[in-house]
Amino acid sequence: MDEIDLKILKILQKDAKYSLEDLSTELKMPKSTVAYRIKRLESLNIIKGYYAQIDPTALNLDYIVISLIRGKYSKDYHIELGSKLANIPGVWGVYFVLGDTDFIVIARYRNREDFMKNYLERITSMPEVERSSTHVVVKIIKESPNMVIWW
Amino acid sequence: MDEIDLKILKILQKDAKYSLEDLSTELKMPKSTVAYRIKRLESLNIIKGYYAQIDPTALNLDYIVISLIRGKYSKDYHIELGSKLANIPGVWGVYFVLGDTDFIVIARYRNREDFMKNYLERITSMPEVERSSTHVVVKIIKESPNMVIWW
């Protein structure tokens, strides 16, 4: 991992379709070398894949929630509960955190019923959950998880 | 937007490099038709772009934080504060929410100093911020914001 790799990653995190041609002029090195480096980054799993970003609102995913969850302590409770939360349909983010809460969970649904059925009812019926407080997102001001390199 | 579009999106949200060839066999329709549909989804901004997924830990982005922020009320305070938060280097998610907190912010840094300098000092010196509580992420159990279609 050197400066050149970093430049490649910086470009590809913004645009996966950026061509070898353009990268090669940008980096002042032959296409084949760029290709070689990208392949390397892929095989090292630094580049984990390429995906299309779909607009959630286009699919009517307007009911977005973020929950703070406190668990009931027991052996391995955080591993058990963590995977249980991660497997709830609609949930895309589960973070185990320090502080007065244990897990922070982010999920997207199409409407209130969808949310109630898939999410709330499950969470509230999990014996490992001691307490949860859920925030409804009014507006997504920023959501760009792909922008890993910001410096 | 029909069932076929949804199938295309379901595949591309996981793998942007899935070829027209394979999509055409999968969907039992010619390449050119698939290409036509994808172009349509792009121009309608349902597909917002294609990104490389970079492993944050490969770049030593191990200091991940989630903050709950309460603002001081004033005219347009949430628009002002929202964009201020979104512009902090390292911040990739800003959500305006209902409940006892106003904003939820997610950010990634390489270490404690990086976090202190770029994030904490800024947040605590913003006059629009009344109160903030920041949780350090111990473990990312799930993070797949690109998986928009889960049903």
Next chain:
DNA sequence: TCTGAAATCAGAATGGT
């Protein structure tokens, strides 16, 4: 590890239904 050239293949363009 890097490079140049050749070969292959995928995607864009076209024109017709």
Next chain:
DNA sequence: ACCATTCTGATTTCAGA
């Protein structure tokens, strides 16, 4: 909106440095 064919150009491969 859909499809077959053609055409263009990007990516892969490979031999050599």
